[in-house]
Amino acid sequence: MKMTRLLLAGLLLPLAFSSCTQAWVMDEDEGNIVDKSKIGIEGYDKIIYSAMEDLLKREQLKRGSAEIKLIGWVGIINKTSDRDTGADIEQASNNTIERMIVQSGQYKFMGPEVMKAVMSEVGVTDINKLLAIADKRARFISVLEKQGQVPDYLLIGDLTSASSRGSGLTQKNYQLSFKLIDARSGITYDMVQSKEFRKMYRN
Numbered sequence: 001m002k003m004t005r006l007l008l009a010g011l012l013l014p015l016a017f018s019s020c021t022q023a024w025v026m027d028e029d030e031g032n033i034v035d036k037s038k039i040g041i042e043g044y045d046k047i048i049y050s051a052m053e054d055l056l057k058r059e060q061l062k063r064g065s066a067e068i069k070l071i072g073w074v075g076i077i078n079k080t081s082d083r084d085t086g087a088d089i090e091q092a093s094n095n096t097i098e099r100m101i102v103q104s105g106q107y108k109f110m111g112p113e114v115m116k117a118v119m120s121e122v123g124v125t126d127i128n129k130l131l132a133i134a135d136k137r138a139r140f141i142s143v144l145e146k147q148g149q150v151p152d153y154l155l156i157g158d159l160t161s162a163s164s165r166g167s168g169l170t171q172k173n174y175q176l177s178f179k180l181i182d183a184r185s186g187i188t189y190d191m192v193q194s195k196e197f198r199k200m201y202r203n
Contacts, residue, residue, distance in 0.1 A: 038082040039159075039174050039197070044089050047176040047194035048096055051157075055178050055192045056104045062190075068108055071101055072151030072183060074127050075112040080161035080174065097157075110151050118143050127156060131186040141184060153189060154181045170201040 032042040063069075076093060078084075094112060101109050122139045124130045130137055131154075144150045158177045163170060174197045180190040 034199075036201070038084065039080070039161075039199070041089060043174055043197040043199065044093055047159075047174065047197050048093055049100075051176050051178050051192050051194035052097060052100045054194075055180065055190065056100065056106060058190060058192065059106050059180075060104070063106060068106065069152040070110060070149060071107045071180075072110040072115050072154045073097060073101070073112050074115045074154055074156045076157035076159050076176070077127070078159050080159055081163060081172075082161065097155075101155075107153075110149065115154070118147075127154075131181065134186075137184075137186055151183045154183050155179070156181065165203070168203050170203055171198065172201065173198050 032040070032045070034040060034042065073094070076090065098109050098111065101107050118140060119125065119127070119130060121143055122130070122136055124133075124136050124140070130140055141150055156179045158179070159174065160177070161172050161174050163172045165171075176194040178192050179188050181188050
């Protein structure tokens with residue numbers, strides 16, 4: 001019996017050590033880990049910063065010292081073939097975009113939680129349907145007016161991807177488009193696209 005216990009302990013000990021999670025603090029010069037199945041941190045960082053900087057520079061030139069407008073940030077709509085781009089990355093992206101908009105001095109900011117709550121009250125989950133259907137958009141504006149503030153513009157991010165398969169490899173190019181849309185008319189006021197973020201996957 002004692003021998004059996006020793007044998008079992010000897011078998012289970014390597015399993016216990018192999019299941020332990022290791023962690024360490026990364027140095028500043030260490031790159032981000034490359035995600036094996038989706039866009040990942042590195043991709044989001046690159047395409048968000050480049051596109052938002054481009055949009056805000058364009059707006060600064062166009063608007064000059066005009067009155068500060070209110071932007072309603074709807075969020076990034078995942079139109080890629082990735083089933084999930086990561087809820088934590090999405091939240092971090094929202095924070096980055098809010099910071100860049102507010103610090104620009106060109107706009108005030110209304111977050112996606114407000115936009116989604118009002119859309120839910122109107123009975124619309126797809127922002128494109130809201131923009132396309134005039135009575136839905138009017139109802140959306142009416143609810144916001146009751147709350148006291150209506151955004152001058154809605155800001156939407158469309159994340160898309162294009163894929164190619166080779167011999168044992170798959171390439172996927174990601175791109176982010178930001179659309180600045182007049183909230184009352186649904187007309188696109190401005191639009192920018194990020195540079196492509198390209199990844200290679202081994203099949």
